[in-house]
Amino acid sequence: MEVVYEDNHIIIVNKSSGEIVQADKTGDTPLSEKVKQYIKEAYAKLGNVFVGVVHRLDRPVGGLVVFARTSKALSRLNNMFRNGEVHKTYWAIVQNRPAQDEGELVHWIYRNQEQNKSYALDHEEYAAKKAVLRYRVIGSSEHYTLVEVNLLTGRHHQIRCQLAAIGCPIKGDLKYGARRSNPDASISLLARHIEFVHPVSRRLISVDAPLPGDNLWQSFANL
Numbered sequence: 001m002e003v004v005y006e007d008n009h010i011i012i013v014n015k016s017s018g019e020i021v022q023a024d025k026t027g028d029t030p031l032s033e034k035v036k037q038y039i040k041e042a043y044a045k046l047g048n049v050f051v052g053v054v055h056r057l058d059r060p061v062g063g064l065v066v067f068a069r070t071s072k073a074l075s076r077l078n079n080m081f082r083n084g085e086v087h088k089t090y091w092a093i094v095q096n097r098p099a100q101d102e103g104e105l106v107h108w109i110y111r112n113q114e115q116n117k118s119y120a121l122d123h124e125e126y127a128a129k130k131a132v133l134r135y136r137v138i139g140s141s142e143h144y145t146l147v148e149v150n151l152l153t154g155r156h157h158q159i160r161c162q163l164a165a166i167g168c169p170i171k172g173d174l175k176y177g178a179r180r181s182n183p184d185a186s187i188s189l190l191a192r193h194i195e196f197v198h199p200v201s202r203r204l205i206s207v208d209a210p211l212p213g214d215n216l217w218q219s220f221a222n223l
Helices: 029-042 070-081 158-165
Strands: 002-006 010-015 062-068 087-094 102-112 117-121 130-140 144-152 187-199 204-208
Touching: 010 029, 010 204, 029 062, 070 187, 087 158, 102 158, 117 144, 117 158, 130 158, 144 158
Parallel strands: 062 187
Antiparallel strands: 002 010, 010 062, 087 144, 087 187, 102 117, 102 130, 130 144, 187 204
């Protein structure tokens, strides 16, 4: 686990692909428990350690995750995420270059719980929720394109689903139409940057995640 920022109220870590943020039916140790253990050891804490889960990333996605270290921070961060006051930027490596190098995608997303998959519709429909994101192309290689994404809504598998809907599935994302899986079972989607006003100190927090170590990601390191 890599800590990229911490203070008395919050801690931001770089999640590896394959990790779960919160406990689920797999029984695997979640990132939240690893953060608790880190705090316990780093600060010689006795007894229970408080760590509040504020948001999540899909298991095959890497990048920045914010946790609260106090109940005050948890309550305020929850409101900030709900009100769109936390600005997250994602980088996605996609198979096909979008028809336009930048734009806004608007869909209505329907989630199939049994399949754990979302479907993007181009029209409003009952039980489907409006999903909006902005993207821009920021790099390319011989076979892939790097897209920067800013979410304006937070829907299930939103980036994966919407990029696939315009014919640009994320590298390694078999569920949404990628040609093949990545060797480590990740998908090439990274929670790259997060920025918000600290819920207690009111200082601006602005943090970047390091790029994964594989050659394709590293080819974009100078952007």
